[in-house]
Amino acid sequence: MPRASIVDSRLRRLLAVRPPRAASLVVSVFGDAVVPHGGAIWLGSLIRWLAPFGINERAVRTAVHRLTADDWFATSTTGRRSDYSLTPASRHRFADAERRIYAAASPRWRGDWTVIVLGHGGIGVAKRDAARRELFWHGFGELAPTVLVHPSADLAELRLALGDLGIERRAIVLHARGDDGLAGGNVPLRELVASAWDLGDLAHEYRAYLRRFAPLARAIHRRRPPSPEVCFRLRVLAIHEYRRILLHDPELPAELLPEGWVGLEARAVCTALYRAVEAPAAEYVRESGRTIRTPLPAPAPSYFRRFGGLRHR
16 A cells, blocks of 8 residues: 555544544634735635544534624625634633743753732632633642642733733733742652643553554655645644644653653654654645635744754745
């Protein structure tokens, strides 16, 4: 069997075993393929792109309409056709996901912590719980129902998140630094990590990712990539599955992680796959994607910084 057919066959098996949800896949495709190419897309292009994933036109339309109602997307209509783009409220989420998914490596940790105390100024229970969910999404761990911590929080994104929640004046943000002499090294900190974040479930998810995608990375590494359309599907699925795990990963510093942390191997596999299929996949995006009026533009310069650097074409 030709290698391209082997890759296509494996992709189909992966989708049959674990079909993606329409709304979640729309977000992944938008972040990976639309945002760097101008940030707007005709609905018909999304429908075409998602069909090979087993998501029909009705499911795509329903997902996009719900995401628009939830303020993820804005719509621009000409006749019976619609373009979709990011809203101001969703831009920081996509920017945060872009930074986390495509980063070359995690920055070195200096031992600092960001501590958030909720409840100041009379935050109601519903708003507090919504804030906790949003902060969990940004990688914070919970020490207590009103106390959350992170060792490497993006403060600019945190300010935007607290502002969107309407609690920027009701959340106390503190900066702390551990004392190794008093704490006895990293042992208490590792215990804190174990109580605030569930790394066991995260490790299980990363191992499952390796079982699914490491064989595909090896198959593509042996020879040239398959067709642009197959490369696009592989790139989207690899990023979609990686994003689903990574956005629950606090990306803790190496000093706080278990030895031989499986997340590092998963990132290496995702990086290798992405670089191997990126050029043909980008070709497919340019050829098949468009807004109502125009083809998609060339990718922004930031696109070529993904995973430490992609080749300019």
